Amino acid sequence: MTEVSINPAALGPTASAKFRERVLPFILFGMVLVAIPFFGPSRTTMTLLNHIGINIVFALSYNMLLGRAGLLSFGHAVYLGLGGYFCVHILNWIDAADGGFWGNLPVFSMPIFGFAMGAAAGAVIGWPSCKRAGTAFAMISLGVAELMSAGAFMFDSLFGGEMGISGDRMAGPDFLGLSLGPLADVYWFIAFWTFFGVVAMFAFTRTPLGKLSEATRDNPERVQFIGYNPTRVRYLVFIFAGAFAGMAGGMSSVQDEIFTPENLSLIPSGAILIAAYVGGIRYFSGPIMGAIVMTYMGSNLSDYTAGWLLYLGLMFICVVMFVPDGIAGLVFGFWRGVRSPNRSEVFGKWAWQVSGVVLMIVSIIIIVEVAFRWSDGYGEVFEPFGLALSHTSILTWILAFVPLAAGVVLMRHAAAKYEEA
Amino acid sequence: MTQSALKLINVHKSFGPAKIIQGVDLDIAKGEKHAIIGPNGAGKSTLFNLVSGLYSLSDGEVQLNGKTISGKRPFEINRMGLSRSFQVSNIFSNMSVRENVRCGVLWSLGYGYSFWRNVGNLKEVQEKTGHILNEVGLLEKANLPAALLPYADQRTLEIAITIAGGAEVIMLDEPTAGMSHSETDRAVALIEKASKGKTLLIVEHDMGVVFGLADRISVLVYGEIIATGKPEEIRGDPKVREAYLGEEADEIEGASA
Amino acid sequence: METIVFSLLNGTIYGLLLFMLSSGLTLIFSMMGVLNFAHASFYMLGAYCAYTIMGVTNFWLALLLAPILVGAVGMGVERWGLRKVHANGHVAELLFTFGLAYLIDEVVKIIWGRTSVNYKVPESLDFTLFTLYGSNYPAYRIFILFVSIFMLVSLWYLLKKTRVGLIIQAALTHPHMVGHLGHNVPLVFMGVFGAGCALAGLAGVIGGNYFITDPAMAVQMGPIVFVVVVVGGLGSLEGAFVAAMLIGILQTSAVSINASFADIFGFLGMTATSEVGGITIASLAPMLPFLMLVLILIVKPTGLMGDREV
Ligand SMILES: Nc1ncnc2c1ncn2[C@@H]1O[C@H](COP(=O)(O)OP(=O)(O)O)[C@@H](O)[C@H]1O
Ligand SMILES: [Mg+2]
Numbered sequence: 001m002t003e004v005s006i007n008p009a010a011l012g013p014t015a016s017a018k019f020r021e022r023v024l025p026f027i028l029f030g031m032v033l034v035a036i037p038f039f040g041p042s043r044t045t046m047t048l049l050n051h052i053g054i055n056i057v058f059a060l061s062y063n064m065l066l067g068r069a070g071l072l073s074f075g076h077a078v079y080l081g082l083g084g085y086f087c088v089h090i091l092n093w094i095d096a097a098d099g100g101f102w103g104n105l106p107v108f109s110m111p112i113f114g115f116a117m118g119a120a121a122g123a124v125i126g127w128p129s130c131k132r133a134g135t136a137f138a139m140i141s142l143g144v145a146e147l148m149s150a151g152a153f154m155f156d157s158l159f160g161g162e163m164g165i166s167g168d169r170m171a172g173p174d175f176l177g178l179s180l181g182p183l184a185d186v187y188w189f190i191a192f193w194t195f196f197g198v199v200a201m202f203a204f205t206r207t208p209l210g211k212l213s214e215a216t217r218d219n220p221e222r223v224q225f226i227g228y229n230p231t232r233v234r235y236l237v238f239i240f241a242g243a244f245a246g247m248a249g250g251m252s253s254v255q256d257e258i259f260t261p262e263n264l265s266l267i268p269s270g271a272i273l274i275a276a277y278v279g280g281i282r283y284f285s286g287p288i289m290g291a292i293v294m295t296y297m298g299s300n301l302s303d304y305t306a307g308w309l310l311y312l313g314l315m316f317i318c319v320v321m322f323v324p325d326g327i328a329g330l331v332f333g334f335w336r337g338v339r340s341p342n343r344s345e346v347f348g349k350w351a352w353q354v355s356g357v358v359l360m361i362v363s364i365i366i367i368v369e370v371a372f373r374w375s376d377g378y379g380e381v382f383e384p385f386g387l388a389l390s391h392t393s394i395l396t397w398i399l400a401f402v403p404l405a406a407g408v409v410l411m412r413h414a415a416a417k418y419e420e421a
Numbered sequence: 422m423t424q425s426a427l428k429l430i431n432v433h434k435s436f437g438p439a440k441i442i443q444g445v446d447l448d449i450a451k452g453e454k455h456a457i458i459g460p461n462g463a464g465k466s467t468l469f470n471l472v473s474g475l476y477s478l479s480d481g482e483v484q485l486n487g488k489t490i491s492g493k494r495p496f497e498i499n500r501m502g503l504s505r506s507f508q509v510s511n512i513f514s515n516m517s518v519r520e521n522v523r524c525g526v527l528w529s530l531g532y533g534y535s536f537w538r539n540v541g542n543l544k545e546v547q548e549k550t551g552h553i554l555n556e557v558g559l560l561e562k563a564n565l566p567a568a569l570l571p572y573a574d575q576r577t578l579e580i581a582i583t584i585a586g587g588a589e590v591i592m593l594d595e596p597t598a599g600m601s602h603s604e605t606d607r608a609v610a611l612i613e614k615a616s617k618g619k620t621l622l623i624v625e626h627d628m629g630v631v632f633g634l635a636d637r638i639s640v641l642v643y644g645e646i647i648a649t650g651k652p653e654e655i656r657g658d659p660k661v662r663e664a665y666l667g668e669e670a671d672e673i674e675g676a677s678a
Numbered sequence: 679m680e681t682i683v684f685s686l687l688n689g690t691i692y693g694l695l696l697f698m699l700s701s702g703l704t705l706i707f708s709m710m711g712v713l714n715f716a717h718a719s720f721y722m723l724g725a726y727c728a729y730t731i732m733g734v735t736n737f738w739l740a741l742l743l744a745p746i747l748v749g750a751v752g753m754g755v756e757r758w759g760l761r762k763v764h765a766n767g768h769v770a771e772l773l774f775t776f777g778l779a780y781l782i783d784e785v786v787k788i789i790w791g792r793t794s795v796n797y798k799v800p801e802s803l804d805f806t807l808f809t810l811y812g813s814n815y816p817a818y819r820i821f822i823l824f825v826s827i828f829m830l831v832s833l834w835y836l837l838k839k840t841r842v843g844l845i846i847q848a849a850l851t852h853p854h855m856v857g858h859l860g861h862n863v864p865l866v867f868m869g870v871f872g873a874g875c876a877l878a879g880l881a882g883v884i885g886g887n888y889f890i891t892d893p894a895m896a897v898q899m900g901p902i903v904f905v906v907v908v909v910g911g912l913g914s915l916e917g918a919f920v921a922a923m924l925i926g927i928l929q930t931s932a933v934s935i936n937a938s939f940a941d942i943f944g945f946l947g948m949t950a951t952s953e954v955g956g957i958t959i960a961s962l963a964p965m966l967p968f969l970m971l972v973l974i975l976i977v978k979p980t981g982l983m984g985d986r987e988v
Contacts, residue, residue: 018541072769128976135713135768136975139908143971146901150965154957208527209536211516215524218513224495225473225505226586227528236534266901270776277773310788313780320774321762368788375788 026199033191037184046183050255052295053194054248059276059287060201061244067281069237070217072138074269075145076245081264082121083114083246085159087253091167106175111193111250118246119239126238131231133220145266152261164260167253186255193251201244202284213237278319280326289327307368349418356410363404370396426451426590426620432481434471441467443644454621456631459641465624466508469594473505474498485590504588508595510575512582514568518559521567521578523550525585557581557611573604580611590620597627609634680811685931691819693926694826698881700906700918701833702874708850708913710867711768715775718900719782720875724748724882725891726790729797737800745879752875756868787893794892822884850913905967909974911981920982925967932963
């Protein structure tokens, strides 16, 4: 082996690859955020977009734990909730203040306080929790979430009991000309902090601590033998995850102006777990996609069908079983397939699979919708495209099971046919 | 070579009723290349785990450069300048080869748990990572995911991570196990180069490697060191030949220094 | 005195029910490493199935059939669901059962509606057994006591005295060893999962009409079952038993204590009108199990009687 002089820069990705992978997506993301208001979204859309922004930050902060550090938490909403509650209180202090620090504080800065509160909560709760990893960590997070949400009901002056605590985002001085009264103002506020949060959390993955967090996820034993304490790594990451969740709470306090003890409970924690996982925890952009899709579904699907939670459960189980890399895995897989040399074969396989999945989805929708109408007992009939599908009609049963069977056959066929590939 | 780098004093380890290490004394001088040989199940890996802090001692003491390290946690021992490899490759499988080595470099360059720096911009880190990758010959495979490496390369990466932190005392647990002849030769060359000027403690089954590399050899049988000495002393020792019946005894005979 | 006796009696019954529910999960968790999130959903299924079967036939048939049915569902879940996910690790398995819990909740709502069903104690058991301190004590509670004890003894017999039991015991403490013994591991897993679910179903059958049968019963019970298993310790049915009784009695007693912090810490100058002072012990009862969970995991990770860490 001869000594060659190494150019360390040549080892890593080239400057253009770096730009393409690490800068360009953020520029595009920022441009989309700026462009959206020019399409004149309705108030409902605007609210939905704001919630999507909050959930993007929340889901990414969750993935700092699950995807990047291998820590499964069932209580991440605790940090969003505590950050948010803190900000609602600050909103009230601003409202009540007559000059002074609070009186001059723009509401625009709420996410900073949420961040601080989330970090503080993470530092306190994380200290005992992070001594353990794996299932024990998951159970501790569950216990903590139950304790916090039950405890919150006891301290009305802090958490406001069942009604929660509300604030007024119009209080305090304007900032950058935003009074935060109209939804359009709130959009800019959310867009700014979403962008900031996404960039900051991406930057975190590039730091020594971020890298060590991945190393600890992969192999906590070995980390000890390169000079790091895995417990310390987990603890620090946990604080950051809590902080960014708290930041999302600060954003939410301005958008919704209310927090209730429900916000701390297992339900929102479970929802963000599902969003991050469905989006794809192995990709940085996965939780973003998950947050967009799940927030959209949560607000729209629930209007269309009573069975939306059932669809959600089904979808989640299917992702766990068949697409562990989530939506992002599908998206990037598609991209790779498009660019691969044996494109035609890949497309062939996809065609089979997509038709199979579509057929199965048709069946499942029919079964669920008919079942819900039957269960309601109002005699309502499911009528897609003018077809009257009552639970007594034979057509219903044919449509419910024939496509399902056909879909299964197609999937099997695709699997067998392209197995060698 | 008078000062001892690593010193084991009356080290014991039991798992429940099973006494696996029963009073090991060892004194390894600075710069010495010391090999431990012994049959399977003799407790060699257990000894490594005791020294490196993975297991706690049942009795006895371990000193690194005169300071007691038994009772300290693995990362503390590592920071004091002792680094070890594993018999079964123990790497960060979802990260690239380069990232694996880079993780090994970070602490020694003082970057600790920092979260305000971009690893990509740390020149020192990149240079040292590149240097080590080059030294072990994994430069071309730097951007592959570690899990996809062929077996021999994973063993090499294991060594690379071990030496990345620049520790003065290096412990390698069967670094060439499962390698072909040519791969073994390459690994030995690498080990010689990487351990130049450092203290090396190595467990190895390949007698050719052991007798070629080691300044001194200890023979561990049933958790006890039955002989320690220069390669030629070990070769002639009747107790050692007794412990290694048959084929391996011939191997010890045949191995040339 | 009166309160103490009633608390102890009711606490014991609640504890036994909890144990019946948790014993299945302890078996599953210890052998397969799967902390089945949907375990309480099988408990709910048991109650609802019993309700339906009882509507058609009678309670006794329901007592027999519902657990079998639930066990069969559990085996199906293991065979076509969990087994596929197994390769992706414990987190994926945990998430699978997490999704399953959602799913079962919704399916139950479709089939039986969103409100509680009128699953009643059978008439043959609906009478006052004895009168204690002037209060009537319902016979059904004693029936629960007997069923639980019967199940406890059967389980003990099965584990200690039969061949299958020996295998399961070996697998509890050394899960990776079962394969080496030449047993069909997937089959053993499927059997254990099914049996665990059947036990949960049985708890549902006798608990559903003691408490209330509604779609929220799984969510209420689920986390507490975890607590029992984790507090009891991995691989330890005895531990689960102790933990279940402890939680049962503790929670039931706490509910009946009306003292507030102000009463207890009054000597520190705390008043009942202050926020902290106004908190009663009774209102803390739902939090007790989780406090125990967190403390145990931090202080004694092996649980009360387990020999392995979670
Ligand atoms: N953690 C442990 N618990 C119980 N026994 C162990 C443990 N680690 C090693 N042993 C036992 O110690 C003995 C020595 O093992 P090891 O040190 O791996 O031998 P070697 O590396 O010399 O082949 C073996 O019998 C092994 O079963
Ligand atoms: Mg060994």
